[in-house]
Amino acid sequence: MSDLYLVFKNLTRAKLRLFLTLFATFIAFMVYALLTAFQSFLNSGVDLAADDRLVVLNKINFTQPLPIAYVNRVRALENVIDVVHLNWFGGYYQDPQKMVVTMAVDPESFLRVFNEYVMPETEKAAWVKNRQGLIVGKKAAELYGWQVGDRIPLNSNIFSQTDGRTDWDFDIVSIYTGEDEQTDTTSLYFHYDYFNETQSFGRGMIGWMGVRTDDPGNNEKVISSIDSLFQNTQYETESMPEAVFNKAFIEQIGNIGLIISSVVLAAFFIILVIVGNSMVLAIRERTREIGVMKTLGFRSPRIFRMVLAESLLIALIGGLLGLAAARGIIYMLSQSSTPIPTLIIDQSIVLKAVGIMIVMGLVTGIIPAINALRLNIITSFSRT
Amino acid sequence: MSSLLSQMWTVIMMNLRSLPQRLWMSLAAVFAVSVVVAVLLSFLAMANGFEETLKGTGSENIAIASRVGSQSELNSTISRDNVNLLLGAPGIAKDANGDAIASAELYVIVDGIKRSSQTEVNIPMRGISPTGIELRENVEIVEGRMFESGRNEIIVGQGVTKEFQGFELGKRTRFGKSEWEVVGVFSTGGTAFESELWADAPTVQSQFNRGSTFQTMRIRLAKPGNVQPLIDFAAAEPRLQVDIETESDYFSSQGKALQGIVTLGWGLSIVMALGALAGALNTMYTSVAARSTEIATLRTLGFSSLSAFAGTLAESVVLSVIGGVVGSIAAYLLLDGVTASTLGGSFSQVVFNFRLSPELFKQGILLALLIGLVGGFFPAFRAARMPVLLAFRNAS
Incomplete structure (x- = not known):
């Protein structure tokens, strides 16, 4: 029986809870991908500005x-x-x-x-x-x-x-x-x-x-x-590189970057709390089982890794589904004849998202994993 | 019936009193809801504050005349001839000398530096006359003095000094070949005019090469809101190419500019509310599982399944509403009154304050309530239908 099989079994034992935590993760990463793509669109005026082009304006x-x-x-x-x-x-x-x-x-x-x-x-x-x-x-x-x-x-x-x-x-x-x-x-x-x-x-x-x-x-x-x-x-004139002008132009609307990052942060905070909590709960429910595993000779670090793998899997599965959904939404928007800008979820957005998923998975799993690592066999059986 | 109610009440109170036993799980649900409500309220407060500022700016007593189809003060031009023609129109209030009370104005844009981003932004500069200043209510010089006509002097709105750099009292600034001095700061009681620079109209005309043309004309109406005589007059006079509307209509339509933010705020909040809903459901299912012995005992004692249902639903609603209240308070403390600025209808900065209102709080609590109801309903259903024997077995 491989560890991965055990992790999988543990994940799917409470199907409803798994679905709910995955769903919360899914939502957060979908919001992240859509908003970041929008931000990258706003910055495209700056990113795509030609280096060798200036604008000359009335001062x-x-x-x-x-x-x-x-x-x-x-x-x-x-x-x-x-x-x-x-x-x-x-x-x-x-x-x-x-x-x-x-x-x-x-x-x-x-x-x-x-x-x-x-x-x-x-x-x-x-x-x-x-x-x-x-x-x-x-x-x-x-x-x-x-x-x-x-x-x-x-x-x-x-x-x-x-x-x-x-x-x-x-x-x-x-x-x-x-x-x-x-x-x-x-x-x-x-x-x-x-x-x-x-x-x-x-x-x-x-x-x-x-x-x-x-x-x-x-x-x-x-x-x-x-x-x-x-x-x-x-x-009188005022000249500047095109990128500088484009950036100032976007800034006129307001600090959109701040708004976007606050919303994204809020979304991640929510799932951090929700997923973290259900992980703690899931491991606490398994206290006795972990005691049995330890009795059977499973080493503590191995159990530690298995718990972390579980939370990582939740973050990765939910997160990747969220990215896929964001792509789907963008595709549907691009097919409709609305004046919505071309949003692109490029490689850098995906890589960053995967990085966040890994961090999320580790953060939400670390407390229950440490609890499981430290768990004493005797107390595990006395606790119900 | 009364026994059913008292049963429900007993169970509800039991559930709520046992909340501390499920502290972390409950806090997670509260927290998720409060974040969602805070996000919603910050978007709504932004759009609301912007709209209130512009709505408060327009007056029913004043009509604005602008060139046909120009849509904003910036794009409009009105010749001296048209101004004189309009002065003879009916429906205009007259002063003690019997002259029509009206102000022909200019609206040009100059650069300022936004403090928060240190980037150049568009600041509106209005060429105005003493009559024009009298037309606005609540104009007050709070620092320095009024500009003198014929001189390159500016007075600046309080919003400008708050949000932008470059127009501090006493500061000299160059526009083209001319140098201007800031001689005063004015307030208009929080309206959009506080985002403007004001200077003598003929001086602006000459320094900005406008010849004898103006951009808009403000006219005091003989009867508030009654612009029809003016519109009829303009329609009958082929030399007049102007649109006429009340100032309050003009600014109300500009106040709608941030309606997109409301839609975006609701869209994002609803999507995030789905995430919070997942959290609420998780919490409540866990709560039902944790209380299964308790529920079974109550059922054995003769409590109805409806009371088990009510107990769980109430717990969920209470948690969500607490979340909603916490989120609202956080949004209020962090955002209410915060000053911001954005591009308004005339392609220039409008300074406004985030403003929460009772109506917005109601919407926030409503969203929280919705999360609580849906998040409690399904777990409550499970609690109500839990077979007594199974519950005891699960708990052992």
């Missing part, structure tokens, strides 16, 4: 504009490979409550600076040629049912055309995908020239610039040369 705030003349002045700087300018359009499609991230850009330099967006070369060329051309991210296209070749109107909640209309017509020339699974594909990009010539106010101004440097090592140098170039002008 007052990024909602304040910059003159378009700045683009060529930055482009002329040393160590700068390329510059693109972007304008926030404040776009929405039909429903004013549902914002669609829409930006007016210079297509040629956009494709050079933001090379993580994948689309066929022919479509790139078509976009550059078509002044009313619009490229649409895959997720956005799925959400609104758009196809290449569609002509759609987009409204702006900021700008209006010279004739007072707030909608612009576009030809969808490409549906782009991302280089990475987590690359954002919910955004739309169109020609700045089309926007600039038709809008009724604020012409010749841009929102911000994306700058590609020749080497991330030169970032600091480029940042200081850009910002000092425009110092003491009406439009």
Whole structure:
């Protein structure tokens, strides 16, 4: 009779209790996996930011504009490979409550600076040629049912055309995908020239610039040369690496990381207490049995290991089922046409989860295991 | 009937008095429920505090005019001509001189540093006039003085000084080529305006290249809530491209921005409540097993199975409700009144306080009660149906 067989028998003797403790563990790890995947999505803007890309903003705030003349002045700087300018359009499609991230850009330099967006070369060329051309991210296209070749109107909640209309017509020339699974594909990009010539106010101004440097090592140098170039002008700039900007942007919403880790911690605390308690109970019920085993010649360390194995198994089985369920939920969400971001439970989340399972298993098993280790044969029979 | 009730009462009290014998198991159930309730209440308190702040900001006496379709103050623009046209509209309250009481305002965003994260955040800066300040209720300068018109001076809301760096009294700060000085701190009784910087409207216009345009207009209504005359006037005047609504409607809809947090909070809490339910069931099944001799003895003495049922169910409910109360108190002590800020509808920070309310406590206790009832029902059923002989045999 192997030890594992004994452990298994012990586990399954109180089936209801086993089910309940497994279920509590299952829930905690499911919550953990889902929330951590969400957090990793939030951080993806930081993780996927290109090292050699800077953003140049108006120093007052990024909602304040910059003159378009700045683009060529930055482009002329040393160590700068390329510059693109972007304008926030404040776009929405039909429903004013549902914002669609829409930006007016210079297509040629956009494709050079933001090379993580994948689309066929022919479509790139078509976009550059078509002044009313619009490229649409895959997720956005799925959400609104758009196809290449569609002509759609987009409204702006900021700008209006010279004739007072707030909608612009576009030809969808490409549906782009991302280089990475987590690359954002919910955004739309169109020609700045089309926007600039038709809008009724604020012409010749841009929102911000994306700058590609020749080497991330030169970032600091480029940042200081850009910002000092425009110092003491009406439009001072503030430049920073893309990752820094993306991080600050997420932080504006609040300390989401703190919220997520508190909830995860709370979930683990609950199972720690529940599982720990039922382990103590399970071993106490077996006091007499352990006395018998010891009498039969089972060594104490062996019994110690068997108890720990039992709690470890509970944590691992419940936890792995929880991870699997989280994957299932994410898959179902991705199949539905809700604007929910692409969540990914990657290897690092799984590895961390398994680590936590092992710690949980050891922590919940250690007290009963020590009790069993120390158990004196005589007292084990006197206790009922 | 009365004997049945007294039987049940006896058993319930017996169960509760014997709780200390099952101390750790019972504490585990209490603890699990209290954590779940605390998690639920923290999400609800966040959304509730945010909504209360914005709801409290809007007034029924004031109408907001903004450009058609702009949806937020930030996106709106209103020309000087439109402002003058609107001043002639019906339904506006008049001052002693017979002039319409209204304030054309600007709303720009500047950078501040959030204290907790040390990152740059969007702070709203409002270009405002003395009339505009009078339109808001409860405005009070708590430190320093009011800004002077024509000068680059700012007064800051109390929420801003609490949450963000860079706008302390006396501090000079540069926006573009111009330098501004913080000359005062104001309070508005906890409304969203306390998250703003205020400065002289014409000065903001000139320093931020706004020419003669404004962004929104606030109008005191002749009759509270009655915006219809203004809406009709705007509809009949083709030169006016404005949406008009009461300020309280404007802020109520912005207050809904955190409704997603409520859904998320409930979703997470219900999932975690399932985990706590597993704990409660475990505890109660163990309790029934531990008391099997007792239950059998009572049954032999003639106590009904219903009393065994009631005893177990009551024990579970009491444990869960204690958990719910502990969780609520913990949430109250830790979170009520905690200041936080998030991005509001106008793409700028809104400072608010976590706020628990009796309604939220009720929801928390309700969740606890539900866990207790479900977690007690099945074990109670087992206790009620336990065959007397078997119970004695198991216990031996």
